[in-house]
Amino acid sequence: MTTTAPNVLRTAFQKSVANYWNTNQQDPVNLRLGEVDGLYHHHYGLGDYDPAVLEGPEATREERITRELHRLETAQADVLLDHLGAIAPTDRLLDAGSGRGGSSIMANHRFGCEVDGISISEYQVGFANEQAQQRGVADRVRFHFRNMLDTGLETGSRRAVWTNETTMYVDLFEAFAEFSRLLETGGRYVCITGCSNDVMGLRSKAVSRIDEHYICNIHPRSQYFKALAANNLVPISVVDLTAATIPYWELRAKSALATGIEDPFLTAYKEGSFHYLLIAADKI
Ligand code: GPP
Numbered sequence: 001m002t003t004t005a006p007n008v009l010r011t012a013f014q015k016s017v018a019n020y021w022n023t024n025q026q027d028p029v030n031l032r033l034g035e036v037d038g039l040y041h042h043h044y045g046l047g048d049y050d051p052a053v054l055e056g057p058e059a060t061r062e063e064r065i066t067r068e069l070h071r072l073e074t075a076q077a078d079v080l081l082d083h084l085g086a087i088a089p090t091d092r093l094l095d096a097g098s099g100r101g102g103s104s105i106m107a108n109h110r111f112g113c114e115v116d117g118i119s120i121s122e123y124q125v126g127f128a129n130e131q132a133q134q135r136g137v138a139d140r141v142r143f144h145f146r147n148m149l150d151t152g153l154e155t156g157s158r159r160a161v162w163t164n165e166t167t168m169y170v171d172l173f174e175a176f177a178e179f180s181r182l183l184e185t186g187g188r189y190v191c192i193t194g195c196s197n198d199v200m201g202l203r204s205k206a207v208s209r210i211d212e213h214y215i216c217n218i219h220p221r222s223q224y225f226k227a228l229a230a231n232n233l234v235p236i237s238v239v240d241l242t243a244a245t246i247p248y249w250e251l252r253a254k255s256a257l258a259t260g261i262e263d264p265f266l267t268a269y270k271e272g273s274f275h276y277l278l279i280a281a282d283k284i
Pocket residue numbers: 027029030041042043044165166168193194210214216218259261
């Protein structure tokens with residue numbers, strides 16, 4: 001059963017974020033990629049693109065680029081799942097900020113486990129549940145209109161929790177307190193995020209443009225580790241994925257689906273003011 005907790009949207013900020021994702025429904029950069037194989041992602045890509053996609057017949061060039069961008073986004077979700085540790089079919093996982101459901105559906109496919117995804121966008125929850133239905137996994141993968149800061153889910157019920165590019169929408173101390181509560185002892189939290197580089201001081205113009213574009217608040221790298229330590233979450237892996245995500249942005253900049261945010265990402269990564277980071281941490 002999919003469920004809703006009371007008072008999901010509590011602040012003006014949360015309402016504006018929900019409104020963005022509820023009304024931004026015709027986003028071709030996400031829908032055209034999702035249509036490739038029915039896995040709809042709301043995150044970026046990892047790995048080198050095949051330069052051959054830029055060659056060959058002009059008539060099918062855009063289609064080749066779209067498929068390649070989608071392949072890199074799916075590869076990103078696979079890297080996240082690789083860091084969850086051993087997951088049994090009897091385990092329960094939480095996808096905090098589940099978007100249109102791609103990562104959750106991949107996790108169930110890989111591990112056979114139950115996955116709950118939560119989002120503050122009712123549109124996204126509906127879309128993702130429809131995907132689970134179509135794939136015949138709605139009994140194991142469920143999406144709910146809930147707030148990751150106060151999920152209402154059972155304490156200690158999760159073997160793993162992940163956030164795939166969603167922590168820039170929340171206070172990290174509040175979010176990690178809730179994830180820590182939900183995890184069993186020894187359970188794993190995995191985060192892929194974009195974070196600003198404290199070594200460069202305050203946020204760069206390019207990072208501010210990314211915040212403005214998505215209505216988010218990118219956190220400094222240091223905040224992640226302070227908030228993990230404050231919530232009994234002990235890092236086991238920290239992977240700088242910056243170099244591996246740059247090709248995705250370079251290919252996306254050549255696509256007709258480009259949204260205009262490609263240059264700020266490329267500038268921020270290349271100037272060193274911003275990192276694409278994976279952190280895995282265990283609950284003690
Ligand atoms: C990805 O979603 C982006 C976010 C969830 C927010 C910002 C992330 C950072 C790492 C800063 P998307 O797939 O909806 O974005 P787009 O429509 O641009 O592809």
